[in-house]
Amino acid sequence: AKWHSMKYAVATSNCTTALHLALLDCDLKKNDEVICTNLTFIAPANMIHHVGAKLVLVDINPKTYAMDVKEIKKKISNKTKVIMVVHPFGYPADIVEIKKLAKKKNIKIIEDVAESIGAKINNKKLGTFGDLSCFSFFANKIMTTGEGGMILTNNKKSYMRLKLLRDHGMTIEKKYYHI
Numbered sequence: 001a002k003w004h005s006m007k008y009a010v011a012t013s014n015c016t017t018a019l020h021l022a023l024l025d026c027d028l029k030k031n032d033e034v035i036c037t038n039l040t041f042i043a044p045a046n047m048i049h050h051v052g053a054k055l056v057l058v059d060i061n062p063k064t065y066a067m068d069v070k071e072i073k074k075k076i077s078n079k080t081k082v083i084m085v086v087h088p089f090g091y092p093a094d095i096v097e098i099k100k101l102a103k104k105k106n107i108k109i110i111e112d113v114a115e116s117i118g119a120k121i122n123n124k125k126l127g128t129f130g131d132l133s134c135f136s137f138f139a140n141k142i143m144t145t146g147e148g149g150m151i152l153t154n155n156k157k158s159y160m161r162l163k164l165l166r167d168h169g170m171t172i173e174k175k176y177y178h179i
Helices: 015-025 043-050 069-075 095-105 156-166
Strands: 008-012 033-037 054-058 080-086 108-112 132-136 149-153
Touching (some): 008 015, 008 156, 015 043, 015 108, 015 132, 015 149, 015 156, 033 043, 043 054, 043 080, 054 069, 069 095, 080 095, 095 108, 149 156
Parallel strands (some): 033 054, 080 108, 108 132
Antiparallel strands (some): 008 149, 132 149
8 A cells, every 4th residue: 555655545355355354345236337348357347246236347548558538438328337447468448537537427447457556647556546446466566465455445334345345344442253
């Protein structure tokens, strides 16, 4: 969190778990839609499906390999609640434009920074633009611990909820007491 100038970090077992918890924090309902790129590891799509939301795939910009903002605009509906922005191969998606679009439509952003830790746009690190950002420390990633993940956020309510969800509902105040 400190390295990204973010307020809160929640360690997870891996990035898939981080994505799952981030989606749960968005309070998605059965027919809510999550926009995601069609060029990514299967974990984002699986976690969207796992929480019961509808996966809406968008194509990439062939110059950046990241989701194309024009394609996102075509797919947004009144059911769109989240845009999961994957930054592939160290290349940033056009997160500045995506953030403007999401703000205008009141859509949350989850950044998947698994393959782009340390990459920047306008001297600002990826993982600092969205409501939540998810990281991977798997053996094939830029920064590795062999396994592991992380969620960053500036929202204290999300931070507290993510910790509770990660720990099976166990309260911070009383160990092994699950609410």
